[in-house]
Every structure is written in structure tokens, then in C-alpha cells.
Amino acid sequence: MGLYNLAVVPRLHPCPQCGNEGPMTLQFHFGNADLDTYRIGERMRWGGNDKGTPGKELVEVIGYQEPCDRCGLDEDKEYVLVFEHDVLTGGYRYALPEDIVRLE
Numbered sequence: 001m002g003l004y005n006l007a008v009v010p011r012l013h014p015c016p017q018c019g020n021e022g023p024m025t026l027q028f029h030f031g032n033a034d035l036d037t038y039r040i041g042e043r044m045r046w047g048g049n050d051k052g053t054p055g056k057e058l059v060e061v062i063g064y065q066e067p068c069d070r071c072g073l074d075e076d077k078e079y080v081l082v083f084e085h086d087v088l089t090g091g092y093r094y095a096l097p098e099d100i101v102r103l104e
């Protein structure tokens with residue numbers, strides 16, 4: 001199954017095409033992958049199409065940015081999402097090439 005979850009988090013930069021500073025949406029593969037939407041501070045749900053292992057102290061996964069919800073620009077950017085004890089933290093950041101090698 002190719003299902004994933006979605007994280008809706010504050011942007012690290014405005015959309016370069018339309019200046020949108022609203023939240024961005026990232027696709028990621030962790031938890032019960034069922035097109036659920038998570039925000040910072042929310043705990044992963046498990047018990048279905050599970051990706052990864054529940055209850056780990058620290059988990060990093062790649063987040064794939066969805067197109068801008070205002071103008072549709074697809075920046076094709078990757079981020080690292082950070083979970084502590086299954087909770088999405090505010091520690092997400094731009095993925096470096098070595099992150100992609102390590103996590104993808």
C-alpha cells in the first residue's frame with residue numbers, strides 16, 4: 001500500500017511564487033498510514049497500515065512537501081520530521097542530501 005500520513009506545519013519559508021506564509025503540508029510514512037493529518041504536538045496513531053515502530057524515543061522521517069495550497073507551485077522540497085515518543089515535534093527542518101540517503 002502506498003498510503004501515507006500528512007503533517008500540517010508552519011512554513012520555513014514563504015512560497016517563492018505567491019508569497020504564501022500559511023501552513024505547508026508534508027507527506028510522510030510513519031504510524032498507521034491512512035491519510036491522517038497530524039499537527040505539532042499530536043501523537044501518532046497505530047494499529048492498521050503501520051509504518052515504522054511505535055514508542056521509540058526519537059524517530060526522523062522524510063516529509064515531502066505538497067504543492068502550495070494557494071498557487072499550486074510544487075517546490076519538490078524534502079524536510080526531516082522529528083517524532084519524540086510518537087509525538088510530532090516542532091523540530092522539523094530542511095532535509096540535507098545526507099538525510100535523504102540515511103532516511104529515504
Ligand SMILES: [Zn+2]
Nearest residue numbers: 015018068071
Ligand atoms: Zn504559492
